[in-house]
Amino acid sequence: MTKTLMNRIVLTAALAIAYVGVPLLLGGNAYVLGLIVAALTIAGVAVAWALLGNLGGMVSFGHAAFFGVGSYTSAVLAMKLGVPVFAAMLLGGVGAAVSSIAMLPALRLRGPYFALAILAYAHIFQILATEMTAVTGGAGGLLSIPRFPTLLGFEFGEKLGGYLIVLTIVVLAAFAYDAIRRSTWGLALKAMHDTEVATRVVGVPSTHLKAAMLVLSAFITGVVGAFNAHFISFLDPDYAFSSGWTVLPIAAAIFGGYRTVWGPVVGALAIYLVDQLLFKPILPHGHQMILGVLLCAMILFSPGGLMPALRRRPVKENRHAHA
C-alpha cells in the first residue's frame, strides 16, 4: 500500500469518527464535549500558528492578538449592529486579518526579533480593547454575546453544534494549509527558508508571499477567536487577549509535530484532553507541570513531535521525511 493511500484512509477514518462517531458517543456528555471544543479551539490557533511558522518561516508569540481582535470584532458586530452570527464570525477573521496588516513592517525582522515585535504588538490590542470602553465595554467585558442560531432545525448554539462548527473550521484550515503547501507557492515558500535571495532571483515575490501567510494565519486565528466568543457568550480583554491563546497552541503544535499539517490538531487534542481528564483530577493545582514534563520528554525523544513518531512505525522507508 502506498504511503499517500494509507494517509488518505487514516484521514478519512479520522474525519468519519470526528463527524459521526464523536456526536453519537459523546453527544450526551456535555462536560467531555465541552473539553473537546476547547481543545479544537486551541487546535485551530495551533494550525494557524504552524502555517505561519512552516510556510512563512516566522515564529509568532502574538497570536493572542489575532484571537482577541477576531473575537471582539465578531461580538461587537453581532451585538451592536445585529450582524448574523455566522457572518460576524467570518468578519471577525477579516478583522484579525486587517489588524495583521499593521504588523507587516515587522516582516523586515527575522527570527527572535520578529517574535518579540509581534509579542509587543499583541499588547497594543489588549490595551485598545480595555480603553475603548464605548465599543468594547472596557475591562468589564461583554456579556450575553449572541450564540449561534438554530439552522434547519439544528441547534448550533448547543455544545454539539459548537463542536461541529469548530471542527469544520479546524478541518478547513488544515485543508487550506495542506493545499498551499503542495502548490507552487508552497514550494517557493519552502525554498525561501534556504535562501531568500535565491528565491527573489528566480522571480518569487518573497515579501508578498510572507505577508500573505501572515494575513491568512491571522484570518484563521480570528475566525477561531470569533467562534469562541459566540460559543461561551462572554468576553473581557484579559481573557480574549490572554497569553494562553499563544502559549497553548505553540505547546500543542510542538507536541503534535509542528512540521506536519495535522500534528498541531493531534497535539492540541492530546495535551488538552490528557491534562483536563487525567492530570487535573489527580493534581488540581499545578497539573500543568506534568504537561511541561511531557512536552520536554517529547522534545527529547521525538523532536519532530507526535505525528512523526507515530509515522515512523508502519512506514520504514521515508523519503519524504522533510515534509
Place this chain on the structure above:
Amino acid sequence: MTNALDILTLRAGYGAINVLWDVSLSVETGKTTVIVGPNGAGKTTLLRAIMGLVPATAGDIRVDGQSRKAMKTWDRVADGVVMIPEGRMIFPDMTVEDNLMMGAFPPGCRRDWKRNKAMVMDMFPRLAERRGQIAGTLSGGEAQMLAIGRGLMEQPRVCLIDEPSLGLAPVVVDEIFRILARLRAEGLTILLVEQNTSRALKIADHVYLMQSGKVVLSERGDRVDLERLHALYFAHETAA
C-alpha cells in the same frame, strides 16, 4: 537597434559603503558581453544592482531602452532579466526537478515549463539522469549546470551569469564554457562575469575591465590583447 541592457552612470553599494562609481556599460542584444576584473572590483555588486538586490543610488538601469531602476527584483525576473548567481544558490533540500520548477515560478514561465524543462534536460543530460536527486548532493559542476538550467527556465531575454567556473575542476570548466558557447550561438543575450580571462575572452563579443568600482577598459572581443589586459588587470592592484 536598442541594446538589451544599458547601465548609465550607475552608483550603488551597501549602506554607507559605495561600491560602484558611475559605471556605464551596454549589452548588445544577442551578443555575449564579458566583464573581467580582480576581486573587489564591483562585478558582482553590478549584477546585484541590475537585479535590484542592491539599491541603485544614482544613474539608471535600462532594459530595451526602458528604465527598470524602481522595479522589484521579482518583477525584473518576470520581465526577462535573469541572474545565475555566484555560488549557484540552488535550493539544496529540493530535488533537481523542483529546482527547475522554481525557475519557472514567474506566471509567464509556468505555462511553458514542461517544454522548457525538456529543453534544459536535453542540454544537460546529467540533470536528466538526476532529476529526482536532492540538489544538495550534486557535485559542483552538476550544481552549476542546475543553476544555469534554472536560469533558462525563466525564459531570459538577458542572462547575467556570475563566475560560473568558480571552484570547479578544469575539465568541468571546459564543459561549462562549451555550454556558454552553445547558448551564445543560439542567440541568447549574455552578460558574463568571469575571473578566468583567457577562457572568457574566447566567447566574448565585447569585453569590459572593471577595477575599484569603475570601468577602465571597453573593447570589442576580437580586438582585446590578452597581454595588455593582464597588464592593466594586475598593474592597478600592485599600484594600489
